[in-house]
Amino acid sequence: MTRQPVFDANAAAGGKDLGDLPAWDLSDLYAAPDAPEVERDLGWLETEGAAFAAEYEGKLADLSAAEMLACLHRYEKIDMVGGRIMSYAGLRYYQQTTDSERAAFLSDCQDRLTTYTAPLVFFGLEVNRIDEPHLQGLFDANADLARYRPIFDRLRKMRPYQLSDELEKFLHDQSVVGATAWNKLFDETISGLEFEVNGEVQGIEATLNQLTDQNRDTREAAARELGRVFSANVKTFARVHNTLAKEKEVEDRWRKMPTPQTGRHLSNDVEPEVVEALRNAVVEAYPRLSHRYYELKRKWLGLDRMQVWDRNAPLPMETERRVAWPEARGMVMDAYADFSPQLADLAEPFFDKGWIDAAVTPGKAPGAFAHPTVTDAHPYIMLNYLGKPRDVMTLAHELGHGVHQRLAADQGELLANTPLTLAETASVFGEMLTFRKLLANAKDKAERKVLLAGKVEDMINTVVRQIAFYDFECKLHAARSEGELTPDEISALWMSIQAESLGDAFDFMDDYQVFWAYIPHFVHSPFYVYAYAFGDGLVNALYAAYEEGAPDFQEKYFDMLRAGGSKHHSELLKPFGLDASDPAFWHKGLSMIEGMIDELEAMED
Template sequence: MSQTQERDRSTLPRWDLTDLYQGVDDPKIDQDLEELEAKATSFEESYQGRIATGECSSAELKKALDEFEDMIRSSTRVGSYASLHYSTDTTDPKRGALLQKVREKSSRVSTKMIFFDLELGQVEDDIFAGYLKSDLLAPYRHYLKVQRENARYHLSKSEEQILEETANCRGRAFKRLFTESVSRIKYKMEIDGEEKLLNQSDLLAYNYHPDRKLREKATLSLAEALEQNVPTLTFIMNTLLAEKEVMDRLRGYKRPESSRHLDNELPEEAVDTMVEVCVKNFDIVEEYYKLKSQLLGLDELFHFDRYAPLLETDESIAYEKACQIVLEAYKAFSSELHSLALPFFEEGWIDVPPAEGKRGGAFCAGVSPDHHPYILLNYTGKPRDVMTLAHELGHGLHDRLAARNHVLDYHPVLPLAETASTFGEMLTFEKLYSELQTDKERLALLCEKLEDTFATVFRQISMFRFERRIHEARRQRKYRMV
């Protein structure tokens, strides 16, 4: 990366989290956590043992749900700040310490609230049916149904409390270790005769470079750096696989993916059908890449050619231009969406540039109905970064529109969430396509969109099948554990 690029990045927007807390040392963080624990203690004393028996009237249960929802809002606020602040520099010890402190205190609070969902699952069927018919409880009807469905996989209260208390030194801890380990990796790559040290976001941007030699170098650099970290990354993976196996066995999930389907509120049969149809049509991807090899004039395609652009120019799109493109695309569809989108850019809700220690990739984080969402990017100026902005903004707009719900129905299940984001991508694609002047430009953009779609559909299915197979192999002890 050139010095000019460094200077350009220094001017890119960083998000402003001060509307949550002023910093890692803000005394309000501890005050809010202490207040939350006091509320949880009072909640436990007021309702424990009364929910399962069904002695609460609909009005009393509504009051309990309102209090429960208020505590979830408070917990989400402080947890979101710790997580978001940490994500922009995972190497900062103060941010890591805050994240750990908040997680541990939140777990202690959760142990006092665990009884509530457990007891909802224990209410007699006829009484629970009455709750579902109650007009007073109508706002919570979906949440009540979901908890009832989850109840068959609950453990005892004591067991659930132990699992929550130890979560921060089990899988949750190893996921954090993975994030920090990968964020610290530097990738060596020779560019213009000079060896550079790149972070992962900058390295992966070369996957889309028109120079085939640079694409190959980037691919080899990625493989070499990851190979040096194989012992740590393999240990993390095996630990998470082991934990997943134990948890599924204790809770009674029949298949490795069963808990995910439950969270997504999807029947296993629907997902199995989707996977089967995608697998039967893998040849579509094969045929496309045969065509792409002809378009590129190559006899053989390699892994590093998958995202090779058809146009020879190494186009860089300024972030300001990307914002304009995406906002205009949303505005052409809906002035309401455009109005909802503007504060993301005007009020510091987006963290834009790649940075040392910053988590890779991109995400949108919804906080709660009474607080706006945040978007994290690693914007490198590639055309696909524009689509990423459109994608994450789709999530953000979904979150803003969902703010009319209470927090227990605020966060969407994954299939619903990704519908909003991919819709935003399509709006932006259609705008860009309509403005192109030549067939060559239109073909290049179509190829990029097809490749994005393959990644969204076929690649995700491939990764799902890999995960399912490795979980099943471990349970049958058919692979060597390191």
Template sequence: MSKAYFSAPVAGATTISRVRRDVAGESGGAPALAGLPRWDLSDLYDGPESPKLVTDLDQADEDAQAFARVWQGRLDSLPGSELAQALAEYQRIDEVLGRAGSYAQLLFAANTSDSGVGRFAQSINERLTGISTHLLFFTLEINRIPDDVLATQLADPALAHWGPFLRDLRVFRPYQLSDEVEAVLHEKSVTGAAAWNRLFDETMAGLRVRLGGEEVTLGSALDTMSSPDRATRERAARAIGDVLGGNVKLFSLVTNTLAKDKAIMDGLRHYPRPTSARNCANMVEDEVVDALVQAVTEAYPRLSHRYYALKAKWLGLEKLEYWDRNAPLTTQDEPLITWPDATRQVMAAYEGFDPRMGKVARQFFDNAWIDAPPVPGKASGAFAHPTVPSAHPYLLLNYRGRTRDVMTLAHELGHGVHQVLAGEQGYLMSNTPLTLAETASVFGEMLTFRALLDAQTDPARRRLMLAAKVEDMLNTVVRQIAFYRFETLVHDERRKGELLPARIGEIWRQTQVESLGPAFSFTPDYDAYWTYIPHFIHSPFYVYAYAFGDCLVNALYGVFRSGHPGFQDKYIDMLRAGGTRRHKELLAPFGLDAADPGFWQKGLDVIAGFIDELERV
């Protein structure tokens, strides 16, 4: 029930959109990538020593204590209009805390190896936790209001406005503990899971891999595994395996501790299984997630197994090694795409879909809302952070000028547009569950891909683009469900006792063999590759949201391509809804239903159709 305001560099579902790719690092300094934009965080605060930051936190502390004195112990006896007044004041204070937490988080994400920034971020987290302790009673007390009393209060139009927030809050009602226990758990969070998250982040940021006589970051080494030269990929893969294997005991300790911590929390709250807390946060039923996972795992043979068998044939190999998974299908280096060209390509797709969406997207380029260069010490991957509605979102990228980086820009920009539009709902109701948060991002990526594919007249280049898109979709759907299966097995087994590093590696290999299929062989060093996936540490069971979003968007895009009347208006209305509507309500105008067993097949059939086309080439 408590809110984690900061967990660097990737926080919980309420604050940040997930790291998109699992390959990142610094660039080689190519001239074509000069002048990449850096963000300007002064729209939040003008520095860690900002007097405004000090004033805001001091005032929020004072306001939070006054809030508790006025409202605590009274909520079930208030008329609806007064409870609405309390909610408005709670949102105002909470947004101040969210602004400070966002600033600390973003500052750390761009400077993960700076100990001074790490210390500042931790101090902000501790301060926010202390202040928010005064507010903790509010949501707990709301959930103790009897249903009939709350129904009477909601008859007041002023409180009815807050209905979606109250609806989603009460999902957690069965799992709520006493106020005293919740307060202890809340205050100790900074020395519990958040501390282990920080240890993971700082360790990862400090790892160096020796390649070609040079020490490079882990992200840069991972990027080398996409080299067109197989020997280069193998050297990078084995060097990464050595580094991860050398640190596997530490990462196993972090994983075992966090899994045990989660098991304790789940037991206290009586969640039926390890995934249930995440599903509640995503406002999606366990059965819907189960149906998604089953559909994807049953589709492994016709998707990933089939595609990678084709890839092995194209590369002239009897077997693929794990370092061949991201191998390009041409030995020629891909031409670098400059930032201005990437901007034009993505904006053309967004504006071509609807000028209103293009107008929102343009703000990110016209203002310093994007941090693009892949520099040492920066968080790997990519994300979109909504911050608070009174400010604006920020995008973090590690742009290297490849087609996949253009797709990542299109993806994160979709998040940003969604976050701007949803901000109209206010701080408490703008946040979208993870399962729907990926909708705008994947849709924006699909728009960009289709525009580029339709403009491509060279059959060979078109085939390469189509294959790259299939690989991206497999990474988003199949790979993420394999990650989810890995987490499920680890958390289930951890409940029986601590897992040795070798056992975690066995589970990792099992899920990878299942998902990637017989085209691959795996050397023992791959067993340590689970260690660098940040989702497992920061957001257990987050990963299925990618598959959910991709399959959902495939179905949604099919509706768009069919000429569904008023699609753009309905789509923008869906984004503006933020967290006020559930997935069933949002998809109904398009004639879609995620609870329908055939829904997921529609999304998977799109991927299968692309592979069909590649087989015919």
């Protein structure tokens, strides 16, 4: 029901003395967990869920067009009220996941929402039993109802995989002690881990950040400590992955889904062959992208062999610069304004109205995200900002999500949510705008080289690494369908994709085989990761069209973001003359990365 945040696992963090970092003001949702409005809304949900079912269950096929529209509006209101409650509970929890009161409040809200919305399960099941000619007749009779056609289309894609009403209701009720509970166990375990590096005890964010430290000994110490702690907890992480993968396999089997990936493709509203074309194009390009770049980086670092703690090392000519928060804000806002003053206007309230939580604090969830909350409120952005130049790119990325979510909100609660394949469009485009602005202002060749190398690394992390993650998940779920996996067996699957994706420049330390353990996407959103590569390739193609002076580009771009989830990716890309089903589309996006590596190689001459 609730639109969940999806964590950006590559978000970095690093430094101090960064200025006044903003914190969330959640009062736009609720004043406090014990505010009377929380109980009021929960009570309304209980009553309205039962009333909705009493009025409509067993009767959807007999509704007139006007009656179906009224039914949808009531359903949408229930979705919005429930979304507001869960957004508030979830955001408070992510601020401090080790706080037992916040965890209990989130769990209680989830339990009550699951109970109160159980009567609504019939809705999707009955929609899928309506004859197509009758449904089309309703759309033909009422233009306002026809606007919701994409909702019906997406629901009806599940028709071949729908279970009995009784089983669907059971799965709904059981979810709070299934995947939701295992997700929480993972979050609480990760947030509670402690790592000691150079005599200092710290959390996972600060430790992961040290993998980008200038000092190689510090990077090695952080990598080995991460490996040690992950290995010490690997049985818990293996249990989480085994259970979630098995639960998914059982449900997929009952639904007769052909592959473990099918559910993700359906929710993304993307065809399997499009994802396969993307995956194949990226894997085929590994030697031209990551292998070639990391060989360059090995030479820059003066190493005979790269170790895993060198993958995201700063370049030797890179300064240990920390970007204070006001400067970061200025960089991103200037880049947004250069593209369109409207884009900057949409981004401005995030900084001034308590819509960003930026500081690293004890127990705070790692990574970064933009949560859309509900369409009658506004998005919230979470960062772990510690001042590295890449943190500026993370800010640009999440701000792009936030702007996209604001624009799409006009579609209403049911149509605003963008499929994951397109959800990364504005975020990656915002990064690209910021990068191009910084590149244009580079003072000399050395600064340009650092910027180019940083962007290539980010794109490799977004494209190559995420497709490698996707391949790991495919292998993991396939292997789990054959039986329980030991931690060593999961680690072997992880290592089987590492050398292939990273290339011959690397050696792998002991304990690197357990680094699968901390990736939140594998737990929260199985097979989500290809959306990053999809978004990067799409934006590269879009940006090329922008640079080539495509007519009315800004207007078309905003129209695409405003569409939210109301149109298929093929419709949204058509005004730009782009087609994601064409393999050449993906090769064009990858060629932009190759071009940057070409320029870096030319700088060696």
